[in-house]
Amino acid sequence: MRYAETGYNLEIDLATGNIERVETDPKLMETHLGGLGTSVKIHWDRVPPEVKAFDPENLLIFSSGLLIGTPAFSANRTIVTFISPQTGLLAYPMMGGFWSAELKYAGYDKVIFRNKSPEWVYIWINNDKVEIRDASHLVGKGALETQELIRNELNQPNAQVAAIGPAGENKVFVASIEQSRSSSSRGGGGAVMGDKKIKAVAVRGTKDIYLAHGDEFMEQMKEMTKYIKFRNENPLPGIMTILSGIGSPAEMKHTDEKWHTESFAWGNARRRRKDFWTKEIEESWKKTQLESTKRLISCFNCPTQCGGLITHEDVPSYMMKCFSKLTYLMGxxxxxxxxxxxxxxxxxxxxxxxxxxxxxxAFAVELYEAGILTDKDFAGTDKYEACPSDKRGRFFWLLDRLAHREGIGDILADGVYWAARKIGKGAEAYDHNTIKKHEQMNIKLGMMDPLYYLMYSTNEKISITQMEGNWPQAAFPNKEDREAFVKDWPQLPDEHFKQYFLDWEPRGEKANPYYPTADMCSEIVDWMEMLHNIDDACCVCAGMSSFCLKPPWHIHNYPKIISAATGLDLDEAGLKKIVNRSRNLHRAFNIRRGMSRADEKPPEDHWKKRFPELEENLLSTYYKYKGWNMDGIPTKEKLHELDLDYVAEDLEKRGLYKNGQD
Amino acid sequence: MAKIKKKIKTIKVDADKCNGCRTCEVVCSAFHSSPKWSVINPARSRIQIIRHPLKNIWLPVFAGEYAPAECMGRDKYIIDGKEYDECAFCRASCPSRDLFKEPDSGLPLKCDMCEDDPPREKPLCVEWCLNDVLIYEEREEEVEEGVEMEDVEAGLTSMVDKYGLEKVAETITRMSQKE
Known part of the structure; x- marks a missing residue:
């Protein structure tokens, strides 16, 4: 009997059409839990570093997580892993919605795709019955439209469908996989899916998931329910509305966007508009939002409501997810x-x-304004008109070109980094907001922030929202407020963190960039990353855990809940060791693909005030804390401690331990 | 006629508040598994959310009586411009659809308001719905004992209206001879 997990993966060879239901090794739960952890292990074992994103050997894995399908609140993420066409590294974008729960109820933990289909297909997983079906009639259809078409054609209103749109079909490097009210977006999973000619994966399941100790599990959930109710009634004081509650920032609920619109940068992440949020804007935005939002909605088994059903003027209904509301508009x-x-x-x-x-x-618009792209690049053809000159029209036109890889869109479709290098003529200077070839949040600030420096530089996600969260974004000016904040903070891994926060000032000696110190920053960042890694193995939404101040999920209740679900006898140290193991395996995987210390830095203009020496020290201190050598490679000693000697041997064999380091 | 007291248990469903999370389905299946809380499977739940997100339809429906045969016809409601599924509001476990049947055996499911020993304050789905979609209410009503008789009479009256007294009387005679 397997608890919490189903114990089976679905292996699909698209070239031959062979489908197998493969029992997994029960030991893997003890060593890597599930979700991202076990997916990383599969990639390490089966995808050598020579494999490129669009090679048939690139595996595309759709994974549920350890707690998916149990009554664990907000366990609903689907994690998709693959070699990214944009970065060449392992991408692991996640989506919420209902897909992974349905997969688990169908009897599978993961679906693993290898090779490429000769024709366009979609996959239909209905419990034990799995079919590869013709999708030629769906080519060119939208990613949302496709989900409805498949549900209708199967006559399965409860099937959950993850689909790509034209961008994925055209292997656009920033193509997403869309599903229900969510999407798996970062790193180009849609492009890899398109390269394998999978238009969609539909799933319906009506089987059982077992809990090892159901009573204990439900007791834990009851405790959590109490806390969720308490937090819903008591938002954190002194924190901007959007971050004061639990759950992913409730972008569809809150109409107050002063913080985002004034703190984040507009255009190609260029300028802040500190007086944007006027009375008129507030009223007009509020009106639009309240009129368009028909209902606030959630993902599977989640009490928060960070999504919205939108019916706006003549636009057909769709479901909006958090920050997308603002990104195009600000760009x-x-x-x-x-x-x-x-x-x-x-x-x-x-x-x-x-x-x-x-x-x-926005990058393309800037290049046009700078004369690097010209009217020739923005010209029409017999298929489409020339680019309009107004801001709205220009964005729609560029989006159309990018999604279809038409004209200049074919170059832009590879993302800012690659496009800048293809365009040349000085375009590289306009690529000022990427890390490891991946576009970042549109934020440009003044003073270097040591915590964010480390998070931007070192995390494998290459996306800050999947890294930060449990530590407040800024010091509180008032000492009394700080004292009040730390008084009730059981989520901290250890009491001594409280002093760091009490002493942290907005200005002066005990402020950014020198405080928290490099050692303190290492501890704080490591804690936040560890929690993200637990979330990603269980597929619990970061909004209720690692991406949330004082969240319902934390390091002290996680081991109890996982133990009750699985029957494992886990304590905090045991759980930390497991995710640390997966995290180091993940790093080793990317190191093997050529990632190095030189890649680990935020964009040059991310902050106005930079401190090169301090930054180098931060990075070195953090590497040391993590058990990595000065090249950012996990040391043999660290790998041995994590039972990863086979990884150390592999890195050694490939000559990756340089200059006498080990 | 004698009056008796009857406890009426009601779950008030404020469907406009439902965000479609399906926690109710999860917890219902867990409670009704044996041993309790050991198995999770929303397909075994006695509450089902009928979801058509893009039509703004999230409709929690509870499993009611088992119907051995389907109705002679079906209904389809349009409310506030939203067209609901055929028989969407019906609670029956019925041959016309898959709803409210054990997925493996096909046996009918019926909501028992989470009867338990000792009795629970309210059904689990109500307890676990954090968006206050499901509200539990109990009240006592006085009902007249002879109420069934009146039902029969009302039924017969409608039969007489439709087929005439003679035909109904003939049928009843024939039926009583068969007994």
Whole structure:
């Protein structure tokens, strides 16, 4: 009997059409839990570093997590892993919605795709019955539209469908996989899916998931329920509205966007507009949002409501997810929320990443204004008109080109980094907001922040939102407020963290960039990353855990809940060791693919005030704390401690331990 | 006629508040598994959310009586411009659809308001719905004992209206001779 997990993966060879239900090694749960942890292990074992994103050997894995399908609140993420065409590293974008729970109930923990299909297909998983079906009639259809078409054609209203749109079909490097009210966006999973000619994966399941100690499990959930109710009634004081509650920032609920619109940078992540949120804007935005939002909605088994069903003017209904509401609008520098709602729908149908895409479009606009791209690049053909000259029209036009890889869009479709190098003529200077070839959040600030420095530089996600969360983003000016905040903070891994926060000032000696010190920063960042790694193995939404101040899930209740679900006898140290193992395996995987210390840095203009010496020291201190050598490679000693000697041997054999380091 | 007291248990469903999370389905299946809380499977739940997100339909429906045969016809409601599924509001476990049947055996499921020993304050789905979609209410009603008789009479009256007294009387005679 397997508890919490199903114990089976579905292996699909697209070239031969062979489908197998493969029992997994029960030991893997003890060593890597599940979700991201066990997926990383599969990639390490089966995808050598020579394999490129569009090689048939690149595995595309759709994974549920250890706690998916149990009554664990907010366990609903689907984690998709593959070699990214944009970064060449292992990408692991996640989506919420209902897909992974359905997969688990169908009797599988993961679906593993290898090779390429000769024709366009979609996969239909209905419990034990799995079919590869013709999808030629779905080619060119939108990613949202496709989900409905498949449900209708199967006559399965409860099937959950993950689909790509035209962008994925055209192997756009920022193509997403869309599903229900969510999407797996970062790193180009849609492109890899398109390369394998999979239009969609539909799943329906009506089987059982077993809990080892159901009574204990439900007691833990009852405790959590109490805390969720308490937090819903008591938002954190002194924190901006959007971060004061639990759950992913409730972008569809809150209409107050002063913080995002004034703190984040507009255009190609260029300028902050510190006086943007006027009375008129507030009223107009509020009106648009309240009129368009028909209902606040959630993902599977989650009590929060961070999504919204949008019906806006003549735009057909769609489900909006958090920050997409603002990214296109800010990229295009359009002041009307109406534009955000209109372009988001088209972008979701194309199936593109709402973080990267607006930045690519804004980058193209900048190049045009600088004369690097010209009217020739923005010209029409017999298939489409020339690019309009207004801000809205320009963005729609560029989005159309990118999704279809038409004209200049074919170059832009590879993302800012690669496009800048293809365009040349000085375009490289406009690529100022990427890390490891991947577009970042549109934030540009003043003073270097040591915590964020480490998070931007070192995390394998290459996306800050999947890294930060449990530690407040800024010091509290008032000592009394700090004292009040630390008084009730059971989520901390250890009491001594409280002093760091009490002493942390907005200005002066005990402020950024020198405080928290490099040692303290290492501890704080490591803690936040560890929690993200537990979330990603269990597929619990970071919004209720690692990406949330004082969240319902934390290091002290996780071991109890996992133990009750699985029958493992885990304590905090045991759980930390497991995710640390997966995290180091993940790093080794990327190191093997050529990632190095030189890649580990935020964009040069991310902060105005930089401190090169301090930054180098931060990175070295953090590497040391993590048990990595000065090249950022896990040491043999560290790997041995984590039972990963086979990884050390592999890195040694490949000559990756240089200059006498080990 | 004698009056008796009857406890009426009601779950009030404020469907406009439902965000479609399906926690109710998860917890219902867990409670009704044996041993309790050991098995999770929303397909075994006695509450089902009928979901058509893009039509703004999230409708929690509870399993009611088992119906051995389906109705002679079906209904389809349009409310506020939203077209609901055929028989969407019906609670029956019925041959016309897959709803409210054990997925493996096909046996009918019926909501028992989470009867338990000792009795629970309210059904589990209500307890676990954190968005206050499901509200539990109990009240006592006085009902007249002879109520069934009146039902029969009302039924017969409608039969007489439709087929005439003679035909109904003939049928009843024939039926009583068969007994």
């Amino acid at each position: 295009a520098e359009v002041d009307d929320l109406d534009f955000g709602y209109k372009i988001a729908k088209r972008a979701f149908e194309y199936g593109v990443d709402s973080f990267s895409t607006p930045q690519i479009l």
